[in-house]
Amino acid sequence: MRNIFIIAKNTLTLEIRDKILYGIIVFGLLYIFFMLFLADLVLKEPTMIKAFGLTGIYFFNAIIALFLGTTSFFKDVDRKVVYFILSKPVSRMQFVLGKFFGLCLVLLLTSAILGVAYVGVVLFEHAGFDWIGLVAIAMQFLEMALFLAFAIFVSTFSSSLLSIVYTSGVFFLGHIVSQLVADAKAINLGGVRLLLVEVLYYIFPNLEKFDARDLAIHAVATPWISFGLAVAYAAAYIIFLLTAAVWIFDKKEI
Amino acid sequence: MARLNGYTKIAVLGLLLALVALLQFEYDATKITLPASSAQTASPFMVRIIDMGFHPAVASFLWATTMPEILDLWNKKTEYFPDLAFVNAVDPKLSYPYAFSVLTLPAAPAQDDSQAVSQADAIGAQGLAVADPDWRIPYYMATNEFLYAKDDQAAAKYYNIAAETPGIPQYAERFSLNFGIETDQRQKTEQLWETIKDSTNDPDTQARAQAYIDHLQDFDYLDAASKQYKAQFGVYPTSTAELVQAGIIPSVPVDPFGFTFIIQKDGTSAIDLSSLPSYISAEPAQ
Numbered sequence: 001m002r003n004i005f006i007i008a009k010n011t012l013t014l015e016i017r018d019k020i021l022y023g024i025i026v027f028g029l030l031y032i033f034f035m036l037f038l039a040d041l042v043l044k045e046p047t048m049i050k051a052f053g054l055t056g057i058y059f060f061n062a063i064i065a066l067f068l069g070t071t072s073f074f075k076d077v078d079r080k081v082v083y084f085i086l087s088k089p090v091s092r093m094q095f096v097l098g099k100f101f102g103l104c105l106v107l108l109l110t111s112a113i114l115g116v117a118y119v120g121v122v123l124f125e126h127a128g129f130d131w132i133g134l135v136a137i138a139m140q141f142l143e144m145a146l147f148l149a150f151a152i153f154v155s156t157f158s159s160s161l162l163s164i165v166y167t168s169g170v171f172f173l174g175h176i177v178s179q180l181v182a183d184a185k186a187i188n189l190g191g192v193r194l195l196l197v198e199v200l201y202y203i204f205p206n207l208e209k210f211d212a213r214d215l216a217i218h219a220v221a222t223p224w225i226s227f228g229l230a231v232a233y234a235a236a237y238i239i240f241l242l243t244a245a246v247w248i249f250d251k252k253e254i
Numbered sequence: 255m256a257r258l259n260g261y262t263k264i265a266v267l268g269l270l271l272a273l274v275a276l277l278q279f280e281y282d283a284t285k286i287t288l289p290a291s292s293a294q295t296a297s298p299f300m301v302r303i304i305d306m307g308f309h310p311a312v313a314s315f316l317w318a319t320t321m322p323e324i325l326d327l328w329n330k331k332t333e334y335f336p337d338l339a340f341v342n343a344v345d346p347k348l349s350y351p352y353a354f355s356v357l358t359l360p361a362a363p364a365q366d367d368s369q370a371v372s373q374a375d376a377i378g379a380q381g382l383a384v385a386d387p388d389w390r391i392p393y394y395m396a397t398n399e400f401l402y403a404k405d406d407q408a409a410a411k412y413y414n415i416a417a418e419t420p421g422i423p424q425y426a427e428r429f430s431l432n433f434g435i436e437t438d439q440r441q442k443t444e445q446l447w448e449t450i451k452d453s454t455n456d457p458d459t460q461a462r463a464q465a466y467i468d469h470l471q472d473f474d475y476l477d478a479a480s481k482q483y484k485a486q487f488g489v490y491p492t493s494t495a496e497l498v499q500a501g502i503i504p505s506v507p508v509d510p511f512g513f514t515f516i517i518q519k520d521g522t523s524a525i526d527l528s529s530l531p532s533y534i535s536a537e538p539a540q
Contacts (some may be wrong), residue, residue, distance in 0.1 A: 043455040045350045048314035055311035175306035217310040218347045254361040
């Protein structure tokens, strides 16, 4: 446990020194402040200000998660840092978990920075303190954690560039897979083809359930059990991906 | 290459930036204008698939481009309606486009008031059915019924819905609950415009509401002055100029809509229908 903590802490320290990360955060903050201008465009309508803000935070965090998840693990292998770490009494599982939690801490930090800026802008626009918006940001963080786990999983057997392609694909599919099933049923798709779509639906990460933005933007009553199930889903999927990543990494010759 | 000092470097960078701006300016001047793409070239269904669940944000961005199109109605261009339908299809729960349309459409040119109100009514009814609960939709529908359709019964129905919608501000709730109690029509209308002004961030609507309030208050002002004149001289004045000559008012108020005020035989103020403002006489109502 101590090894995981140390690797996580080192990952956090290393990543927050990355100038690219700073660049993304600065652009994220600029976008959040750009909301002040967007707010004027929509006559300061609170629902629309929140929609712009939460979408911006989501996209910038997704870029950060994609950037960190697909480069951090690969960099350690490429720069042979992993030799040094694994020569110590550290197992490969501890290394993978340490990397994952370290990257999650970076994302937590960026979510907090962008979240504070968002709440500040929403308050400035007299739209009140957006507690539910913070819940939506927390759910977005959970989605990003799953996203990171997938990126680490892919990084254990693929190059950095291909990891970006796979992870982006899952990001896109994860959001449209629910719609695909609905559309398949709407056009009366049957037999094996419907079965394939449904298998895809259950096996691929279904990221729609982390979308609490509707709750923050619209008056949609969402039962707390849905949040609980989403958290459990994320935990289960992350455990699955990290277990697979550890097993693949165990077999990898370094 | 000679070494440059700090100030020279800044100056060179400034010049290069100016050159970039100049080139942009020149490019804009020579740019070929291609036909603008319309939101109608895509289907809301496709947008909902590829926006990855960001329906409110996408609909809000689309709304920011659709909203100004309402001004085109004055130029007989009606893109506003299909584009509004597109925004509503991308995110049917986004309530503001419905509320904005219900509030603004009756002021836009239409064949007649009833057509404008029925257009606004149809959009409002759709909003009431599918959008987030938003008190402004029934409130503005009620306002249209009262001001334009002169249907107090329908107005009372919508004010009642507005009063029961969560989140209605106190000033609007008070008005909605007391609708029909006021006997003075002018006072009721003035209060109504006050609530409309407070309920919107649209500067054009606010200015329009303020103009109506000023217009109505001018009548109150002249009526009170006329009564004071009668108290002093025993008869009502025959013109607004007499009120100024008697020192009761410093000057005749300037009507925001350009009308000329007169004093009627019974001492009440009114509009001089023989000298309508140029924009009315030049463009008679259709």
